Structure formats: C-alpha cells, structure tokens
Amino acid sequence: MLRDLSLEVGAGEIFGLIGPSGSGKSTTIHLCCGHLRPSGGSVTVLGQDPARFSARTRRRIGYMPQGFVLFPDLTVQQNLAFVAGLYGMSEWRCRAEIRRTLELVELWDARAARGAGGLGGMQRRIALAAALVHDPDLLFVDEPTANLDPILRAKLWAHFRGLRERGRTLLVTTQYVDEAEYCDRVGLMYGGALIATGRPASLRHQAFGGDIVDITVERPSRQYVATVRGLAGVRDTETGENETLRVTVEDAQRAIPLLLDALEASGATIRTVAQYQPTFDEVFIRLIEQHGDPRPALGQLQTSAA
C-alpha cells in the first residue's frame, strides 16, 4: 500500500525509485501504467489518467515488467515482432525498427536464439528491446537489473543513459541502492512512502547534513577538534580510527582550504585530506532513520556487491 506519495517526473530524465523489496516501487509503476487504480489521489501520465489512456498515448509509453513475460519458445526477433505488432507495427514493415532496437541492446546477433535459451541477462535485454521497439517517449522500467551480474547491470544502465540522451524519459525501479548514481533524480521509498527525493549528490547532502571531509593528522588532539569546530561552515566534527578527523561541512570545496590553514596554524601535521563520499547504503539508512522509520534489516537494501 502506498501513502503520502507525491511525485513528478520531468521529461528527459531518468528517475530512479529505490527502496527495499515491498517498499511500493512496483506498485507505483503499476499505478502509472494503469494496472492498478489509486484508492485516493490521482495519477497523470502524459496528461492522461492511466485508466483512460488513449491508443495514441499508449503508443508513447514503453513498459518493461519485472519478470520475463514474453515467450521462451519464440526467438528473440519473433518476440520483438509480436510486441511491435501489439503497437500496430506490421512485422514486415518494421524490420528496420526491430533491427535498430536489437542492435541497441546488443541482441541482433542473437536474434534467432530462443528467448528461453538466454540467461537472465538476455531475457532482460529482450524485455527492454520489447519496451523500446516502438520508440516510446516514456519508459517504465521495473527492476531491470534484478539478479543480473554487475557487468550486465552496467550495460543496461548505459542503455538507459543513451535513451535519456535521445530525449526519452525513464522511470526506473531498483533495489540496488548504488544504482542511484546512474539516475538524474532519485526517490527513496520505504514502507509504501516516498521518504526523500532529489539528485543523488543532494541526497547525500541531505542525509549527512553537508559534505564530509576526512583529515588524517599526526597525533590528533582535542585542540585540533576545537580549532576545526570554530570554523565557519563546519557543522559537525568527530574523531575516527587511524588518527582521522571527520568533518561535516556545508561545501567541501570551499571548506578544505580553510580547514588546512586552520589546522596548520594550530601546529598539526597533516598527512591526508579527502572528501569522503558515503555509499548510498549509508545515505539511505541515514535517510530512513531520519524519517523516523526503524533501521532496515540487513539485506533489505542491496548493493551491486550483494
């Protein structure tokens, strides 16, 4: 069940809906595609209520479902021809489109292979090609990288970015939080609610209250910490392991020269300085905690290493 969901996706962007399993990502996609009706509120896609999509609007929409819903006994090309036919494209007249789409997802050479013969990666690419064959303006993609190896994931995201470059709009769901990097904007869903939205960098900023700078000094002391805390733009300071001082600042680029000057002036010997990029795991866990929800269980959020 979804609650308090308010979301707007702009034209020509990749919007990633990220969250653990059961958080409401696919439900959101189904609402947008018209498979489900909202019990309250409204959904508008390309200016229409999904329950009343016109045929013209439907032709502007591509949908890649979570599972492989095509036909394992048919070849790659036959599957694509079938979907093209559903969009009113005659198999014999749209050969060029089929070829272009298969080449886009690198399946042209495997066009005679059966859908069942490929591994999950191939089936995901067939499904993507099926969603793209009629060259839609808007693409709903539900968990495209689930259970794929990292190389295939990267390839699929490369396809998505290529589509974005060609002016297409994509609403993509994923459980892999690190895939937020590939999105123009991200929405974090948890427990049926959208708890944060924004560009990936801004979500980091939002989660930790600013940028994080790690400074390693010889023989760290309380004096150094006090020195740093007194500087303008510094929001938080903590000492970590291995003589590291972790400083949260408004803007790392501006704060780093000031931090170095202040520490050297107080006699500190600085070994390293670097902006720390927290993983999206950390970002999302922090955001979920800030939202007041219990910390997600281990494994609920997945990374590509999982």
Next chain:
Amino acid sequence: MHSLTQIFAVMLKELRELLRRPVLVLTLVLGPLIIMLIFGVGTDNVVRPPTAIVVVPPGRERPQLLQDYQRQFNQFLSIKEYTSNEEYARLLLASNVVDTVIILPPTAYETIAGGEQAKITVLYNEINPARRQLVPDFVRVLAGDLNREIFLQNASEQQQALNDASADLSLALTALDLANAAASRGDRDDARRQVDVAQAASARIDDALALLGPEAAPVQGEVQRARARLQEADRRLTQAERALATPDPRPLSEQLGLAQTRRNLQNLNDALERLTSVPPEVAIAPLAVETRDVTKLESDIVSFFAPAMLALILQHAAVSLGALAIVRERLAGTFELYSVAPATGLHMLLGKYLAYILFVLAIGGVMLAALLSPLLRVPLFGSPWRLALILVLLTLASIGLGFVLSLLAVSERQAVQFAMLALLGVVFFSGIALPLDALLQPAVTLSYLLPATYGVTLLQDVMLRGLPGEDLFYLALGGMAAGLFVAAIALLYWRMRPA
C-alpha cells in the same frame, strides 16, 4: 488497419509458439491416428461366445443331451472344461477364469418324456454392465436353438406316425369298400371281417392323432375335425357291427350306413394329407423373420467410431490448447503488456481464435485425410461442405469452451484439470461410449452442453448415413460457439480490469 495488425500479430505469435513445439503437434496429429490404426487392426468386431465350464451329472462322461446337441453347445459357448464337481466350477467362475457355468440336468430326456421341462442352470459373473447381458443373451439363443432342434426331431417322428396313420386310413377305406361289396352280396361274414379291419385301423389312427404335439398347431383344427370324423366313423362301424349281429328287414348295405362312414374317413384322409404335407421345420417355426441391413456402411468398427473420434479429438485439442493459452499468459504477467499496449482484449482474443482455428482445423484436416485414405477406408456418404461446416462450428465452439475454462482457472494445473473433465464428459456423455437415448437426466443436459455431442451426431449423419444432419444441431453448435465467444470476451475484460 492497426487492429488487423494487432490481431495478426497475436495470431502469428500463437502459431509460432505452437509450431515451436513439434512434439505437441505430433502428439495431437499422429497420436490419435496411430491409436485409430491400432484400434482398426486390433479389433475384429466379433462378439465372442462366453467361455464356459459344463457341470455334468456325476457318473456320466457326457450326458445324452450334450452328445446329441454338441454343435449347438459349441456354437454358443466356448467350452473350456467338463466337470461333475459343481463347487470346482463355481470356484473357477468366482475367480473369473470362465464367464459362465452350465449345469446340465441329470436326466433331461426322461424329464421331458415325463411332461416336465428339463432345466439347464446357468451361472455367470460379469461386473461390466455393458457385457452383463452377454451370457443371458447367448444362453437364450442356445436354449431356443436346442428347443427348436428337439421340436424338429419330435416333429419328424410324428410325421412318420401320421404317415403310418395315413396308410391305416387307406387300409380302413379299402376295408369299408370291401365291407360294402360284401354287404351288397349279402355276405355278412365277410362284411363283419372288413368292418373289424376298418375298426382296428381307426383305433391306430386315433392313437396317432392323439400323440400329435404343439408342433402340429397350424393344422390343429384339421386334426380336431379329423378326430371327430374318425370318432363318427368309429361309432358308425360299431353300429354296423351291431347291425350285422341282429336280423333287420332293410338291405344290409343300408343297415351298415357305410356310405356316410366312408365319406367321414375320406375327409379324414384329406386332412391327414394336408397335415403330412407341412414340412416339420415349417410346422415348428411357421413364422420366419428376414432382416436386411440397409445401411450403406459395411460392418466396420473403425468406420463407425471414426466420426466420433474425430469430434472427440477436435474438441479435446481445441479445449486443451485454449485452456492453456490464456491462463499461462495471465499468470506469467503478459496481460500487463497487453494492457499497456494499444491492443485491446478483443484483439488478443480474436488473434488467439484465428490461430487456434487454423491449427485445430489443420489437425482435423490431416486426421480426416487419413481416415478417408485407402488405409482406413472410412466412407463419406454425405456432403463435403456439410462436413467442413461441422468441423468449423465444432472447432469454434470447442476453442470458446477452452478459453472460458482458461479464464475461469486460477492456475495452469486447474486449466489442465478442466480440460480433462471436458474430455471425460465427451467420453461418457457425447454418445461415444453410450447411445444418447440411453442417458437419463441430468446426464442428458450435460451431454448437450458439450460441443462434441453435436459433432458426433452430425459427423455420423453426414459421413456414415449420407444425411445432411439436423438443422437444430447446426444451430445449437453455432449458438454455443457464439455464446462462448461472448462469455470469453466478458471474462477476459473482467480479468484485465485494473485492480
């Protein structure tokens, strides 16, 4: 234009999927043909007599009845063994080693001669209701044959007796003539001798007529009249005997009244001639029944079952394919694709209809060609156009039934179970296993809910009888196809509605 493309895309996809499964195609096409072929080669349409163990009276190797009528027993029973141990015979029957136990009476002829029926006891042990009547039918025919044979033998013997009676009658007539001549001469002694001869002959004739059995029924009236005339002649002969012993002023010939007696005996002679002129086999079975099978169909079990099998296979193939066609896509999530794409449920259903009609009709065409080929030699006496119409209507209705079942099913397994139930329904209620007029309610209603019921009847009419088939059945099949199409559309939109 888009709609046609969408329908065509679905149709092409379905056909490609079907053809991608050659084992399925072979099973659907070759399987039934091979079964029909084996059925044709492996059955001879002969009802074999039941196997029997015969219980003979103790101490008798073969009772006289068995020896005299060996041919009849062997014609109607396949006798495996003779025994005098009835318990042993009953044990074999209970163990299903033999179909029947025949217990012969110890003294058949003596019982019959004593004026009673000699009873043959027959035990049988049949659990198949369709064969339960087999043993009684065989035994009834055997009993009839035995009785007729015994009648025939008796009738021959009586015919001989009648012939003897006829000779006695000639003797009596001659004696009367001689008595009459002696009376004219006034020779009382000779007249008495001749009257005695005539009386003795009359007594023998009376005995012979009294022995005639029911086999003389057709001339029983004649016999009765003959006996009355004989008694009248006998009475007159007795009077003549008395007249010869007493003096009388009238002429001797007048006293004897031999002229009337002779007329009586002459009438009796005519009656006996008619009686002896009836052959014994006519006398015992005066009515003969001649049956002629006017069907154009040769007695061929394959030809009889071929139309029914064709209807059964077409319905089963269509229902099975249809039942799986939609539920699989619905459960796999393919419906989501349809609901996002501009193609509607109607496009999808029409595409599937077209694909399965083509596929099932192709199966039907191949099967039909094989049935009509010189190999199976199933006849087609009726119109090929009618045949084509039946196949199309049957296929349409069956596919509709399959789609409706598919849309009602909640899993593939349930869809398969529905298809199997439909198949069982056809086997039991469509007229294949049992004639339709042998069914009672609610089986009759269920029967007419199955497309194959109409298909079996219409195909048999057109192929085997050369009839056009009942118009009502065509209408029913067409109406069923239309109704199921509407139901499938309604169910499909219900299934595709947004949650």
